Amino acid sequence: MENARPPWARRCGGPVWERWAAVPPGEAPGRYGSRLPWLSTLVVTLVVAVGSGFAGHDQPGRVPLDSLGRALLVAGGALLLFRRRSPRTVVIGTAAVVAGYLAAGYPYGPVFLILALAAFSAVVAGHRTVAWCALGGVWLVHVVAAHWLYRWLPPPHDGPAPWAQELLVIAWVVAVVALSELVRVRRERLAEAAAERAAAERRRADEERLRIARELHDVLAHSISVINVQAGVGLALLDSDPEQARSALTTIKDASKEALGEVRQVLGALRTPGDAPRSPAPGLDRLPELTEQARSAGLTVDVTTEGTPATLPPGTDLAAFRIVQEALTNVVRHSGSRTARVLLRHTPGALEIRVDDDGPATAGAGEPGGGNGLVGMRERAAALGGTVEAGPRPDGGFRVRARIPLAGPGTVDRDPGADTVTPTATEEES
Template identity: 65%
Template sequence: MDEAWTGGSGGGPFGRWERAGGGRGLPWRSTVLIAVLVMAGSGFAARNQAGREELDAWGRVLLLLAAAPLVLRHRRPVPVVFAVAAVTLGYLAAGYPYGPVFVLIAVACFAAVVQGHRTAAWWALGLLWAGHLLLAHWLYSRLPPPGDGPAPWGQELPAAAFAVAVLAASELVRVRRQQWAQHRADRAAAERRRADQERLRIARELHDVLAHSISVINVQAGVGLALLDSDPEQARTALTTIKAASKEALGEVRQVLDTLRAPGEAPRTPAPGLGRLPELVDQAAAAGLTVAVTRSGPRTDLPPGADLAAFRIVQEALTNVVRHSGSRTARVEIAHGPGRLDLRVDDDGPATGTEAGGSGNGLAGMRERAAALGGTIEAGVRPDGGFRVHAVLPLPPEETS
């Protein structure tokens, strides 16, 4: 086993769990404490049980022999519980006083049940009780003390109640430990899910920022190289566009990294939203794409999450047009409706390179953003050969009233 229940505070009546490492992992202190208490209590009980044998040296040896296996009760609970039951039965057969000796079997049963060996604990406790019945009601005349008579049957009811109480308490602790373990596992799983969601969020943000900006930079770099000798002024314009796009990309990447370094702090700059759509149109124009934007429905302030998702969906859709479409025009339609926001981005195609179906990371990221808000994304080739991205994002009623 990797852990052991050892003496100390904070672990219930018998100590706390700690890692086993050599001798330090064994519950020496709690075992010695139990043995001392049982010795002292048995000595006191002997003075109040005149009909039993005096607790002599041999009786104390039997008590020590019954307590000693408890050191291994968390590593070998089954042999320990049967060994303690057997020595306890020998102690009772020798006529020594009742009382604290039963604490030893209670501790052994508790350790066995808590570690999942309930059947062994029940058998050990049942055999001890059956042996006691045999000694107290049939074999008493052949065993010390001399002249002893049969024990009253009425005392068996408290003995049975004690056994049931020990098993019930052990089962309760076992169930509580399982609940705690399940709670820890659920909490760890929730932490992993939150970490995965945060990782995916950051990956989506970086993808959206870099894919769009690098697409613009790539187009303008090609223009600059083509016109470097023939039209230096136009090449200069392309380089200026590259500088502006790279500066904006660096700023947004820095914002994402700042939230990663200090997740509890508020971002230094507001997250982008549809209010920055004109900037997006200008960047697309710098890449040679003419974008027409139409809006319908009552303008309302969008929730931050929906505003960011809408901006990123439009951004990714325009990036795909720049990278994968032969069309140099695109149409963005934004419709504000009751409880929803409709986004539609169309181009007239045709596709020029990498297929723009639903298998790319960009489209997968758009679907994840929409799904996180309870929305949907439809993306595919239109019958006339163009490509359409249609997103529906639900909005809270108070945001659309």
């Protein structure tokens, strides 16, 4: 028995799986499958050789086991060494050995173990038809030899075998096939379960990577937009109004410090998996801070709240904050308007967010290679069962409208009477 066990054997457990293992269907022989099963083959060969000798004492009508019979038993056992590498060849070879053994009139007994093990390995490896044909072929040889050709085959003066004996042979064949099929099905289910687990792990990794990418984009896009605007102001006023330039530099320092803190928090979660964040995730309670940063970039933000604010789940609170942040970042970067209006509508089943600006879009809004701001907003909302719509308003300007259900994904429908904006191919996103 080999020391190394394949993964499926470790999951199923038990030495039986090691003794009777074959290369899984569709799997190339690897480190485990390429090793020859010396120990198990030696044990089976010894059991067959010794057991057949004892079986001959109880069957005086059969040919005593001689050197040719022992050679056939050893040859059949030797073929089992390659049952994992070439299961089809081995099951055909062992079938020929067993058929020759029976036709020569040697005693019945453990010789069938050789064929059973070869057929088992072939079925488990996926070569069911070859295994069935090998078993059926040996049975036909036995029927022909025992009932029609017994006059010309050893032992001499032998009579026809009783037909009831064939029922035992058929029962043996059915048992071998049934056990082999059971193991094959079990193997396939284990492989499917392993593939499903691997796919689920890949999906979770992809989702986490997208989440981190959205966080970094939202943090950096907003902060760098503020820094870019204030840097331009500082450069323009450096000589004519040093005090105003100093104020712009102070805003740059504050925005960069905040951005570094949030980036450090996101990257810290990657370095220490499983640890809780050291600082709470941002939410709508930081909206005044966000609007103040926008004002420092020259954007006047008017925030209106409708309905009774409720305590939002952390994921919903973070998504709402990031959607507002990204919408204001788009206004700063892409809109000619210096005024934005934020509406937060709290309803019993959903949180609605609407961010409007009067436009028009600046010349840089249509530059190729834009970012993924709107895509990130939609992904955040979709993860919570919500929607995001963005595009030009009929009366000019631009609107971002989000609806996030509070009772779980798919439980809150969009308000059919609410005004909507159809997304266009020229969405302004950072």
